Amino acid sequence: MKKILITGVLGGIGSALAIAFREAGYYVYGLDIQESEHHQADRLIQFDLHAFSTNEDYRNEWKHTFNVLIPELHVLINNAAVQMLGSLDELKLDDWNHTMTVNLTGPLLLSQHFLEQLEDVHGSIINIGSIHQQLTKRRFISYATSKSALIGLTRALAVDLEGRVRVNAISPAAIETDMLLAGFDGNQGALDELRKIHPVQRIGRPQDVATMALFLASENSGFIHGANLSLDGGISSVLKDL
Incomplete structure (x- = not known):
């Protein structure tokens, strides 16, 4: 049985990933701060990515624990993220740093720790990005920057690891989650308007992300490496009239 580790497994996207x-046929290890x-998940592990x-x-303690709990791993999905809003004139350094450690440094360190297990089985890493890596709006400075950097990390890891482990990203647009x-x-009025401006006339569902993640994890996608797959319902093609 193949093994997968999903961070942020209690969230809307994390739950859909675990179900899918x-x-x-995977055994799902789920990490979450709650x-x-x-x-x-098959096994929920309370874990503080920050x-x-x-x-x-804390890191050294968990590295030992992971070696005992998860000796074999086929797929790592870096899904956990925090979204702390703030414009430049109100942005707090602690919020910026917290965003970067959870959304960027955490995926790097988990990828580094599980590299040997993933390489042994020709596995893959999937990073969950965001449309904010390309298109953003006011007060999303920390979040948008962290997701842009996560896509950069995806490409850099793909080049660095060559054929050892495949690394890809999915960048969803609006997905109906608590976040x-x-x-x-x-x-609700704003959400209805958001649905209308998507060419597909709806907001994404967590299951949409899970379907794409399953495809990236499959052997059929073995030539996809260093990619950032957009999952946006066509909204990045829209030039909206005022």
């Missing part, structure tokens, strides 16, 4: 990969009895990225003692709703402060 379990249905495809504990919950309601999860879709601490792993900033605290050497998206928080960004709109629950404004």
Whole structure:
């Protein structure tokens, strides 16, 4: 049985990823900062990605734990992310640093730690980016920058690792998750307008991301390497009239 590790597994996209990969026959390890009895992983592991990225003692302890818990791994999905909003004149350095450690440094360190296991089985790393790596809006400075850097990391790892482990990214546009709703402060009118300006006339679903991730993890996509696949319902092609 193939093994997969998904970070941020309790979120909307993380849950959909866990369901899809379990249905495809994978054993799913899920990492999340929260504990919950309601999860879709085979095994939920409470884990602080920010601490792993900033605290050497915590990192060393978890490296040992991972070696015991997950001796074999076929796919790593770096899905966990934080979204702290703020314009330049109100941006807090702590929020900026926290965003970078979770959204960028964490994926780097987990990829580094599990490299040997992934290489042994010709596995793959999938980074969950965002449309904000290309198109953004006010107050998303930290988030947009971190996702742009994550796509850069994806390409750099693909070049650096050559044929050892495939590395790709998925950059979704609006996906109906709690994070998206928080960004709109629950404004249903704005969400309806967002649906209308997508050429497909809807917002993405977490399952859309999971379907693409399954494809990237499959052997059929073995020539896709260093790619950033856009999953945006056509919105990046829209020039909207005012």
